[in-house]
Amino acid sequence: MKGKFISLEGGEGSGKSTSLSYILSWLEEKSIPFITTREPGGTPLAEEIRSLVLSERAEKVHDLTELLLVFAARAQHINEKIKPAIESGVCVVSDRFVDSSFVYQGVARQGDLKKISALAEWVVSDCLPDKTILLDVPVTIGLSRVQLREEHANRLDKESILFHERVRSGFMARAKADKDRFAVIDASQSLDLVLEHIDGVLANTFNFGKR
Template sequence: MSEVQRGCFITLEGGEGVGKTTNLAYLTQQLQAASIPWIATREPGGTPLAERIRDLLLANDGEKPHELTELLLMFAARAQHLEEVIKPALAAGTWVVCDRFTDATYAYQGRGRGQSESRIHQLEKLVQENLEPDLTFLLDMPVEAATARVAARGQQPDRFEQEHQAFFQRVREGYLNQALKNPLRFRVINADQSLEAVQKDLKEALIPSLLAWKNQQEKEGRDA
């Protein structure tokens, strides 16, 4: 019996208001159309325990987490998420599409909050070992335009969405720095264009991964 092909780990990153929710749904539609087994998940969150940690992180009321507490909670939720959801799915050959992952920690808790990259890197290695996404889409747009999108929703903002623009500018810079450091993994998508144009760029960037999966499936069929 041939070994199960490991699933592909795709992450979707970006600051507030860039359209991650809409475009994550679009990506999973593309996987569905290609008959690829997939799950969609998010961070922080993805399991009942990790979702409770998410509630603590996003809450506007009560005690505000210290910056280090926030960082540790992010990785605590991530450890649970990895062991309970992400690793088992990938091992079973299922593709995982995740709304944010560790690049968000470098952007938000690192560049945004001022936590050192070396501290984040230590926690990353402890929690993830050598696991990292195979492909990361970064939806990028100017902070002013993204902030206007969030305001237009008319919803009660969470603790992060209430931050000032200087914070979000640092987050954007943190994301772009991650993309610069990991050019083989990242695909930077201009989110400040029409939804049709954004999704066209996403599909074009996804095609090589779809073709690689199809070729591997055909090879396994010939070897069976």
């Protein structure tokens, strides 16, 4: 039996790290074998590409360069880590996946969505998540959270408010277009409510009764 593939998405400051920790503890408690990974990144080569994408630099990174780097990392990630795990019956939990490309390099940077779709069809093909958990939070709240961890901010964290508003609307549009795959969670709620909602999504995805 193939393993499940779960991705976690959301704008900056949406609480993905905390939610990811909860998901992993949930899987461990249910004795479900899993690996955790992230995008861009996930393998040694893909992590090197991640540093190229996210590091601040004097030279302007062209939007097309960023897009192609992200998909290059994804190709390595899928073929060297994600697919082998799923085929061996191991659940894969990824902090971001292809939806982030449509949103960040597409909607937020106003890139060519047709070209991104073509890249996704070529690189990702049918390797889509079984469930994508989207943590939605107003931009002002998310960015205020990012400021509290300023020492960890990356190049994308420091984009304009308009950029982050586009990110949020882009994710919501993706979720609306694929309601079966996406589970949208209001991440402005208390942490207890957010985790309770995630618990329900996981229980449904893995056919477990809620706690």
